[in-house]
Each structure stands twice: as structure tokens, then as C-alpha cells.
Amino acid sequence: MVSVRGVWGVGVCFTTLLTILYLHLAAELSTLRSALQQTGTAISLSATGPSSTATSSLDLDPEQFVIIYNRVPKTGSTSLIGLAYDLCAINAFNVIHVNTSKNSPTLSLSDQMKFVYNVSNWDEKKPGIYHGHVAYIDFVRFGVSRQPVYINMVRAPLDRLVSYYYFLRYGDDLRPNLIRKRQGNKMTLDECVLRKHVDCSPSVLWIQVPFFCGQHAECWVPGSDWALQQAKHNLVHQYLVVGVTEEMEQFVALLEAALPRLFHGALHLYQQGSKSHLRKTVKKVMPSEDTIARLQNTKVWRLENEFYNFALDHFHFLVRKGLIEDPNTGQITVRESAFNYEKIKPKKG
Numbered sequence: 001m002v003s004v005r006g007v008w009g010v011g012v013c014f015t016t017l018l019t020i021l022y023l024h025l026a027a028e029l030s031t032l033r034s035a036l037q038q039t040g041t042a043i044s045l046s047a048t049g050p051s052s053t054a055t056s057s058l059d060l061d062p063e064q065f066v067i068i069y070n071r072v073p074k075t076g077s078t079s080l081i082g083l084a085y086d087l088c089a090i091n092a093f094n095v096i097h098v099n100t101s102k103n104s105p106t107l108s109l110s111d112q113m114k115f116v117y118n119v120s121n122w123d124e125k126k127p128g129i130y131h132g133h134v135a136y137i138d139f140v141r142f143g144v145s146r147q148p149v150y151i152n153m154v155r156a157p158l159d160r161l162v163s164y165y166y167f168l169r170y171g172d173d174l175r176p177n178l179i180r181k182r183q184g185n186k187m188t189l190d191e192c193v194l195r196k197h198v199d200c201s202p203s204v205l206w207i208q209v210p211f212f213c214g215q216h217a218e219c220w221v222p223g224s225d226w227a228l229q230q231a232k233h234n235l236v237h238q239y240l241v242v243g244v245t246e247e248m249e250q251f252v253a254l255l256e257a258a259l260p261r262l263f264h265g266a267l268h269l270y271q272q273g274s275k276s277h278l279r280k281t282v283k284k285v286m287p288s289e290d291t292i293a294r295l296q297n298t299k300v301w302r303l304e305n306e307f308y309n310f311a312l313d314h315f316h317f318l319v320r321k322g323l324i325e326d327p328n329t330g331q332i333t334v335r336e337s338a339f340n341y342e343k344i345k346p347k348k349g
């Protein structure tokens with residue numbers, strides 16, 4: 001008897017367990033189903049136009065898009081952001097300048113936290129582009145689940161240095177009356193290098209690597225191999241697209257093709273020319289071969305240059321995949337989409 005009751009008892013337990021499992025599964029299924037239905041509605045809502053509320057749970061809602069363009073000084077960023085300012089009213093998005101005091105690219109931990117939460121939660125400014133001279137900030141590290149889309153532009157390191165060096169002394173044509181940091185200083189870059197002055201020490205070349213590397217101490221150690229690896233990693237994994245100053249038209253074309261919600265019309269605007277050289281350093285003296293050789297004979301330059309070439313290869317790959325350049329006229333057009341869906345089953349009936 002005892003053993004029979006025991007078996008029966010186990011049997012009851014087992015049946016109960018099965019029943020509970022079944023009920024649990026059924027409940028899960030119905031939540032899943034209603035979640036799917038909601039998503040379906042949200043997609044169809046957002047497809048009909050920029051509707052506001054119901055879409056906030058969608059990860060790829062173009063109306064919720066946030067871009068961070070953490071521009072490196074003297075890479076042509078004023079021209080690029082000028083396009084965004086011209087398009088923001090037409091395409092209905094927001095552009096916001098992040099002005100850090102003394103243009104410092106690194107922020108205190110509390111400022112980073114404020115920035116991350118503000119950018120993530122400021123719904124009235126979505127979709128939007130934030131731009132400023134700020135080194136890369138990893139949003140996920142602060143506990144938010146979604147990183148904004150990062151974009152950026154890089155330039156050959158010595159060209160950038162020459163431009164920056166003379167910009168500090170002579171300013172540019174955009175704001176000719178602004179007094180620059182080294183206004184009145186007539187020292188050429190050649191003289192600077194000969195005198196081993198701090199304004200042209202190898203550490204001033206260390207700028208694009210740390211901007212992509214981020215807010216960590218090691219990023220800002222000139223010539224750090226770790227920083228270079230981190231910068232490459234971020235460029236590939238955290239940036240949607242990184243253009244180069246030397247091929248800005250291609251960059252604009254890629255941006256428009258990938259992000260039409262914001263950049264529709266950008267290529268045309270750029271080609272019209274009014275924005276292509278928005279800002280020029282007033283006076284530039286090209287450095288001598290000796291100066292170039294001296295600057296290039298440093299570890300800082302080698303790593304910066306390696307990073308630039310890495311970015312360049314990555315960018316050229318995207319250009320080949322995404323654009324067609326007419327060999328005769330140089331005219332750039334966007335390639336047609338090279339994939340489509342088919343064999344979609346089951347058929348609706």
C-alpha cells in the first residue's frame with residue numbers, strides 16, 4: 001500500500017508540475033504574441049510618418065535617432081556640420097553644439113554621466129546630432145542600454161598639424177576678428193621644430209588616436225600602443241562611418257545614403273560648393289622636407305599615421321561598396337541596393 005500510494009503521490013506531483021508548466025508556457029506565449037502585435041502596430045505607425053509616442057520602444061525608429069559627431073579640431077568638421085545646420089530645418093531634426101570649457105576633450109566623471117543621461121533622455125531633441133570636441137564616451141558603461149550612433153572624420157596627421165599650427169597664429173576666414181591663442185606669433189613650423197618648441201613637440205600630434213580611444217588616462221599617453229588598439233577597436237565597433245577630410249564628398253554621399261532621414265539632400269548641397277571650403281586657415285607655410293622628416297621620425301607620428309591609414313582603408317572599403325565614381329567626370333552616385341527579400345512564406349491568404 002505504502003509503495004503504491006507513494007507512486008501515486010509522485011504521479012500527482014508530476015501531473016501538477018506538467019499542468020503548471022503548461023499554464024506557464026501558455027501565459028508566456030500570449031505575452032509574446034501581444035508583444036509581437038504591439039511591435040507590428042508600431043512599425044506600421046512609424047511607416048506612415050513621423051508619429052510621436054507609440055514608437056519609443058522600437059530600437060531602429062528613425063525619429064529616435066541620436067548621432068554624436070565628436071569632431072577632431074582642424075579636420076574639416078566645420079564644413080560638415082555646416083551641412084547639418086543647413087539641413088536641420090528642411091529635414092526636421094536638431095543640431096546641438098556641445099561646448100566644453102577650454103575645448104577640453106575629456107570630461108569629469110560626473111559630467112560624462114550628465115551628458116550620457118541627458119543625451120539619452122532628451123526626447124524633444126530627437127532625432128538630433130550632437131557635435132563637439134569631445135573624446136569618445138562609451139554610453140553602455142554608464143548603464144544605458146543603447147549607444148547613440150557615432151560618426152567622425154580624420155585627416156592625414158601632418159596636414160592636420162600644419163593647419164592647426166597656423167590656425168592658432170592667423171585664425172581663419174570664418175571668424176577673422178577672433179583673437180587666437182598664438183596671435184602675433186610669427187614663428188614658422190620649420191623654426192618651431194628647429195627650436196624644439198612645445199607647440200610642435202611630438203605630443204601635439206597625438207590627437208586623433210586619443211579622440212577615438214576615449215576618456216581613459218592611457219588614451220592620452222602620447223605614443224601608447226594600447227591607445228592605438230583601443231582607437232582602432234572603437235572605430236570599427238562603435239562608429240557607423242568615419243570619413244576622411246581629403247574625400248569629404250564621398251563621406252557626405254555615404255552619410256546621405258545610410259541616414260537619409262537626416263542627410264537627405266546633403267550631397268547636392270555639398271556639390272553646389274558653397275559649403276565645401278567653409279573655413280580656411282588664413283596663412284599656411286608648407287613645412288620643409290627636413291621638418292617633415294623630423295616630425296615623422298617619432299613614435300607618436302607612426303602610431304597616429306597607422307591609425308589614419310587604418311581609417312582610410314576602412315573608409316575606402318565602404319566607398320567601393322556604396323558609391324560609383326564616374327572615371328571621366330568624377331561624378332559620384334550611390335549604388336543601388338544589392339539585396340532583396342524573396343521566398344517569403346507562408347503566403348497571406
Ligand SMILES: *[C@@H]1O[C@H](CO)[C@@H](O)[C@H](O)[C@H]1NC(C)=O
Pocket residue numbers: 099100
Ligand atoms: C563656449 O562657451 C564659452 C564660455 O561660455 C564661450 O566663451 C565660447 O565662445 C563658446 N564657444 C563657442 C564656439 O561658441
Ligand SMILES: *[C@@H]1O[C@H](CO)[C@@H](O)[C@H](O)[C@H]1NC(C)=O
Pocket residue numbers: 117118119121122123
Ligand atoms: C538636457 O539638458 C538641457 C540643457 O541643460 C535641459 O534643458 C534638458 O531638460 C535636459 N534633458 C534631460 C532629459 O535631462
